[in-house]
Structures are given as C-alpha cells and as structure tokens.
Amino acid sequence: NAGVTQTPKFQVLKTGQSMTLQCAQDMNHNSMYWYRQDPGMGLRLIYYSASEGTTDKGEVPNGYNVSRLNKREFSLRLESAAPSQTSVYFCASSEDSWEGGETQYFGPGTRLLVL
Amino acid sequence: AQKVTQAQTEISVVEKEDVTLDCVYETRDTTYYLFWYKQPPSGELVFLIRRNSFDEQNEISGRYSWNFQKSTSSFNFTITASQVVDSAVYFCALSEAQVYSGGGADGLTFGKGTHLIIQP
Numbered sequence: 001n002a003g004v005t006q007t008p009k010f011q012v013l014k015t016g017q018s019m020t021l022q023c024a025q026d027m028n029h030n031s032m033y034w035y036r037q038d039p040g041m042g043l044r045l046i047y048y049s050a051s052e053g054t055t056d057k058g059e060v061p062n063g064y065n066v067s068r069l070n071k072r073e074f075s076l077r078l079e080s081a082a083p084s085q086t087s088v089y090f091c092a093s094s095e096d097s098w099e100g101g102e103t104q105y106f107g108p109g110t111r112l113l114v115l
Numbered sequence: 116a117q118k119v120t121q122a123q124t125e126i127s128v129v130e131k132e133d134v135t136l137d138c139v140y141e142t143r144d145t146t147y148y149l150f151w152y153k154q155p156p157s158g159e160l161v162f163l164i165r166r167n168s169f170d171e172q173n174e175i176s177g178r179y180s181w182n183f184q185k186s187t188s189s190f191n192f193t194i195t196a197s198q199v200v201d202s203a204v205y206f207c208a209l210s211e212a213q214v215y216s217g218g219g220a221d222g223l224t225f226g227k228g229t230h231l232i233i234q235p
Binding site: 033035040041042043044045048058059088090092100101103104105106108109 | 119124146147148150152158159160162165167206208210211222223224225226227228
C-alpha cells in the first residue's frame with residue numbers, strides 16, 4: 001500500500017517549457033488535490049477534484065491545468081513554465097463524505113525549478 | 116473567507132522542554148475541521164490530528180496534546196518533554212464543511228507554519 005505517489009521527485013525546466021506532474025493514490029479515495037508550497041507561505045490549493053471527471057479551481061490556479069484521468073490518477077500540467085512557478089508541489093487525496101472535512105494524505109512532493 | 120494564523124515563525128528550545136505552538140483561525144461557518152500536520156526535514160507532510168468544531172475536548176496522544184477553544188478560535192499544540200526528533204515545521208490547517216451534492220471535496224487552508232528547533 002504505497003499511499004500517494006508523485007513523479008518526478010525533482011525537475012528543472014527552462015522558462016516556456018511545459019511539463020506534467022503525475023500523482024496516483026491506491027487508497028480508493030474519491031477526492032484529490034494539488035497544492036504548492038513556497039517558502040514562508042504554507043501550502044496553497046491549486047486545483048482539486050471531488051470525483052472522477054470533475055475538477056475545480058483552488059486559490060492559485062493561474063498557469064496550471066489538471067486532468068483527473070481516472071479514480072487513481074490526478075495530473076497537473078504547466079503549459080508554459082515561468083520562474084514564479086518554482087515551488088514544491090504536493091498532491092493529496094481524501095475520502096469523500098457528505099459533510100467534507102476528511103483528512104487529506106499527502107504525497108512526497110515534487111520540487112520544481114524554473115530557470 | 117477562512118484564514119489560519121500561526122504567529123510563531125520559529126521556536127527554538129532545549130531538549131526536554133515543553134513547547135506550545137499557537138494556531139488561530141477565522142471562519143464564518145459553524146461546522147468546520149481543524150488539522151495539524153508535521154513536515155520533518157525530509158519534506159513529507161505527516162498527518163497528526165483532525166478535530167471537528169463540535170468537539171472541544173482536549174486530546175492527548177503520548178507527548179502530544181491539543182487544546183481547542185472555540186471562544187478564542189484557537190487550536191494550540193503542545194509537545195511535552197520535547198525531543199530532537201520533534202524538530203520540524205508544523206502546520207495548522209482549516210477545512211469548512213461542505214453540503215454533499217453528489218461529490219464533496221474541500222481544500223485545506225494552511226497557516227504559514229512554525230519551524231520548531233529542538234536543540235540537544
């Protein structure tokens with residue numbers, strides 16, 4: 001039982017390049033999330049997916065797109081990377097409940113450097 | 116809008132001292148959930164506790180304890196007899212309840228974290 005896995009662990013991009021961050025979970029969770037962590041800023045929500053086939057914007061969605069490929073996988077795409085997107089990206093998943101507020105379990109993170 | 120404030124950016128104590136990490140939150144909802152996560156130097160986020168807004172009982176788990184006070188909108192975390200392995204960044208987070216509508220998800224609002232340093 002691997003929990004939440006993310007690939008790659010580390011990536012260097014040049015400004016304007018594109019890339020996709022992959023996330024998968026094996027806990028049969030309905031909900032999945034993407035956050036970014038910047039120094040001194042805590043974690044901020046980029047996008048989330050309540051269930052397969054649905055996605056919604058979070059606090060900082062500009063410059064990103066997401067795809068909920070199936071129940072297990074939720075990818076984050078940078079179409080044209082900018083230095084401001086240098087950050088550590090975390091994927092998370094949680095069970096779904098009628099009232100929300102379920103515990104989110106996080107992957108190990110992807111460290112992205114945009115030059 | 117919801118907000119979480121962790122006013123202590125960094126705390127440094129000597130091993131075996133007790134230490135309290137403060138968390139103050141803002142929300143307009145009457146039903147909400149509070150969390151604490153630990154981020155050790157290795158970088159992963161480790162879940163510590165979840166508490167709903169209707170349960171104001173204090174919680175103790177080994178050397179860890181949590182004090183939830185709705186009257187002051189605080190959810191403070193105390194480590195008793197601290198150890199070097201407790202050195203980490205600790206995040207407090209808030210989630211507001213969502214009415215189920217065929218699929219509920221709710222992102223967490225995080226505080227900026229408190230960097231706890233335990234010196235041997």
